[in-house]
Amino acid sequence: MRIALIGCGGVGKSFLKLVGEKNKNPINKELTINYIIGSKGGIYDDKGVNCLEVAKFLELNNKIYEYPHGGKREINFEYLMEKMDIDILIELTPTNKDTGEPAITYMRRVLKKRIHVVTGNKGPILLAYNELNTLASKNGVQLGIGCTTGGALPSINAGLIDMAGAEILSIEGILNGSTNFILREMAESKVEYPEALEKAQKLGIAETDPSLDVNGWDTASKLLILTNVLMGKDKKMEDITVEGITNLNVEDITTAIENGEKYKLIGMTQVKDGKHIMTVKPQRIKSDHPLYGVEGKNKAVKYTSDILGDLTVIGGASGTLPAAASIYRDIINIMRGYKFSNGN
Amino acid sequence: MRIALIGCGGVGKSFLKLVGEKNKNPINKELTINYIIGSKGGIYDDKGVNCLEVAKFLELNNKIYEYPHGGKREINFEYLMEKMDIDILIELTPTNKDTGEPAITYMRRVLKKRIHVVTGNKGPILLAYNELNTLASKNGVQLGIGCTTGGALPSINAGLIDMAGAEILSIEGILNGSTNFILREMAESKVEYPEALEKAQKLGIAETDPSLDVNGWDTASKLLILTNVLMGKDKKMEDITVEGITNLNVEDITTAIENGEKYKLIGMTQVKDGKHIMTVKPQRIKSDHPLYGVEGKNKAVKYTSDILGDLTVIGGASGTLPAAASIYRDIINIMRGYKFSNGN
Numbered sequence: 001m002r003i004a005l006i007g008c009g010g011v012g013k014s015f016l017k018l019v020g021e022k023n024k025n026p027i028n029k030e031l032t033i034n035y036i037i038g039s040k041g042g043i044y045d046d047k048g049v050n051c052l053e054v055a056k057f058l059e060l061n062n063k064i065y066e067y068p069h070g071g072k073r074e075i076n077f078e079y080l081m082e083k084m085d086i087d088i089l090i091e092l093t094p095t096n097k098d099t100g101e102p103a104i105t106y107m108r109r110v111l112k113k114r115i116h117v118v119t120g121n122k123g124p125i126l127l128a129y130n131e132l133n134t135l136a137s138k139n140g141v142q143l144g145i146g147c148t149t150g151g152a153l154p155s156i157n158a159g160l161i162d163m164a165g166a167e168i169l170s171i172e173g174i175l176n177g178s179t180n181f182i183l184r185e186m187a188e189s190k191v192e193y194p195e196a197l198e199k200a201q202k203l204g205i206a207e208t209d210p211s212l213d214v215n216g217w218d219t220a221s222k223l224l225i226l227t228n229v230l231m232g233k234d235k236k237m238e239d240i241t242v243e244g245i246t247n248l249n250v251e252d253i254t255t256a257i258e259n260g261e262k263y264k265l266i267g268m269t270q271v272k273d274g275k276h277i278m279t280v281k282p283q284r285i286k287s288d289h290p291l292y293g294v295e296g297k298n299k300a301v302k303y304t305s306d307i308l309g310d311l312t313v314i315g316g317a318s319g320t321l322p323a324a325a326s327i328y329r330d331i332i333n334i335m336r337g338y339k340f341s342n343g344n
Numbered sequence: 345m346r347i348a349l350i351g352c353g354g355v356g357k358s359f360l361k362l363v364g365e366k367n368k369n370p371i372n373k374e375l376t377i378n379y380i381i382g383s384k385g386g387i388y389d390d391k392g393v394n395c396l397e398v399a400k401f402l403e404l405n406n407k408i409y410e411y412p413h414g415g416k417r418e419i420n421f422e423y424l425m426e427k428m429d430i431d432i433l434i435e436l437t438p439t440n441k442d443t444g445e446p447a448i449t450y451m452r453r454v455l456k457k458r459i460h461v462v463t464g465n466k467g468p469i470l471l472a473y474n475e476l477n478t479l480a481s482k483n484g485v486q487l488g489i490g491c492t493t494g495g496a497l498p499s500i501n502a503g504l505i506d507m508a509g510a511e512i513l514s515i516e517g518i519l520n521g522s523t524n525f526i527l528r529e530m531a532e533s534k535v536e537y538p539e540a541l542e543k544a545q546k547l548g549i550a551e552t553d554p555s556l557d558v559n560g561w562d563t564a565s566k567l568l569i570l571t572n573v574l575m576g577k578d579k580k581m582e583d584i585t586v587e588g589i590t591n592l593n594v595e596d597i598t599t600a601i602e603n604g605e606k607y608k609l610i611g612m613t614q615v616k617d618g619k620h621i622m623t624v625k626p627q628r629i630k631s632d633h634p635l636y637g638v639e640g641k642n643k644a645v646k647y648t649s650d651i652l653g654d655l656t657v658i659g660g661a662s663g664t665l666p667a668a669a670s671i672y673r674d675i676i677n678i679m680r681g682y683k684f685s686n687g688n
Contacts, residue, residue, distance in 0.1 A: 018651060022509070152652045152655075153655075154502070157505060157506045158502075158506065158657070161501060161677060162498035162506070162657070162673075163498075165675070165676040166669060287637070288639065290637060290658050293632065295632065298654075307669035308496045308659070308661075308666060308669045309496050309659055309661030309666050310642075310659055311498065311657065311658070311659035312656075312657070313655065313656070313658075314655070314656040314657075315653055315656060316653065317653030324651075325509065325651035325652045326652070328509040328651070329506075329507075329508045329510070332508040333508050336683045338505075338677075338680060338681055338682045339680045
């Protein structure tokens with residue numbers, strides 16, 4: 001498999017290191033990175049770059065086009081389009097949730113050339129999943145999106161492959177790590193929201209601008225992708241009723257604990273009278289609920305189904321390495337022949 | 345896909361009903377059951393049997409060869425071998441854990457004819473997985489065994505597909521439902537083992553001869569399959585140190601609870617000094633352990649890995665329908681092109 005990597009931020013660099021390490025085992029040698037394309041140039045190597053060497057070079061804050069073996073300013077997406085000598089495009093350009101660009105255009109163009117796409121970019125999947133997936137299907141190639149809904153947590157796989165043949169009747173998940181941390185901090189240290197947020201920020205668990213997480217929008221975007229992919233819908237963000245965690249106070253949380261319950265920020269899709277109702281809000285859950293014990297770096301999702309019962313998956317360590325590993329997982333599963341695009 | 349079903353007990357009948365229901369949706373019509381082979385005859389229908397009608401016919405304790413549309417005494421495995429006009433064999437004959445026969449012979453013969461096999465039969469997988477899987481791989485077909493390690497619980501899928509690209513470093517699971525029920529009964533009703541067992545037997549949760557379950561051998565056999573398949577080993581039952589739950593008393597269990605812990609029968613494979621150590625024994629686990637809350641009909645397994653972190657899957661409702669649904673899941677994933685046999 002010949003691979004082009006476009007977008008070389010944190011996850012991209014971790015991906016290079018991961019492939020470099022895995023390729024030390026001769027079995028994995030069939031996977032080569034032939035292009036690494038950044039915003040101002042790239043690297044092309046017909047035989048496959050030395051991933052560990054490139055990763056080391058980039059970690060020293062060198063410019064990608066200055067890499068001595070194949071680095072050039074003119075290596076960009078158009079350069080790749082002209083040669084088109086790859087099997088898979090790994091799309092990791094910065095996310096734009098308003099337009100999905102430039103990623104949507106990149107994906108459209110390569111899918112039409114019968115090249116598989118694996119992405120960790122939520123923007124294009126939120127805005128154009130059905131169009132892109134249909135395009136992949138028509139062209140006999142795959143669109144791997146496992147990284148967009150919880151990184152290493154196999155939320156898409158679990159719904160699509162582990163529930164294959166069954167109909168998914170509901171989705172219920174703890175899909176955002178930083179809010180889960182803040183809620184536990186409020187419960188354990190009995191501090192109000194602003195103080196718990198500050199601690200999360202200090203530890204690098206919450207972002208400087210935490211609004212997407214704490215207002216529930218990150219959870220909502222993952223729930224939207226899961227619902228559209230696994231239930232075959234074409235929902236939009238505005239179809240979701242979203243409430244974050246900022247209105248909770250220590251008293252609420254303490255009262256819940258006294259009743260043997262915990263507050264969790266839950267994203268949920270349920271079918272009522274044939275309609276798919278989607279909500280994100282803090283919910284009190286009991287100790288016999290499979291999401292009750294999901295703490296720390298973990299995320300989780302629970303599916304109910306018609307014939308395979310309930311399934312809960314818990315996992316998904318945060319960080320760029322597990323995110324890169326989820327990209328690698330999609331590649332391996334595509335190499336093993338899996339047709340994601342026939343999933344619905 | 346043309347399918348032959350050999351072995352038509354509880355799971356086989358549930359499978360017929362399930363396919364009948366699913367085939368009401370035109371999308372699924374590409375899947376036909378062309379053979380149903382029992383111990384004393386069978387049914388052959390070149391166009392595919394009416395699954396719901398056959399299921400109803402068999403539920404009335406009719407003999408399979410008396411079925412008016414294609415039922416005949418002479419339809420057996422040799423009859424199938426002569427025509428060999430199928431894509432998948434569903435192997436559900438009675439389990440023999442000493443010889444694996446007749447299933448091993450059936451599987452060998454059809455795999456050599458480039459026919460996929462999906463089975464729920466632990467015997468041949470315990471005794472001959474590596475041989476059969478190599479045979480499948482050589483002949484470019486798949487061996488689906490998801491049903492053998494917890495039915496609807498996607499324990500094989502989770503390790504093989506959701507952890508694709510990662511190395512599994514340890515396996516830890518609650519793989520037997522009836523012992524999990526008995527331990528909870530001892531904890532909640534504060535009754536000793538014999539009384540708890542009796543209740544489980546009355547409810548049909550434990551078998552009349554419960555020895556395989558309560559002595560840990562059922563857990564051990566599932567652990568053995570998971571270890572050989574997911575860690576690429578060729579272990580035997582005698583490599584596992586097995587202790588059941590019969591020596592536990594209410595005092596042990598109460599002491600654990602007073603310390604915020606629970607006893608669970610855990611099957612575990614760990615790597616120490618490069619050696620795979622396999623044990624089945626009751627273990628006290630803490631409330632922050634992802635297997636702590638696994639109760640009722642659920643089973644669960646936790647994997648740790650090199651690059652994808654930890655993954656716990658909880659699910660696997662007991663019964664013939666979820667078992668049949670796990671057979672159906674393997675078929676759908678084979679239809680979607682997945683190459684299980686290239687997994688290791």
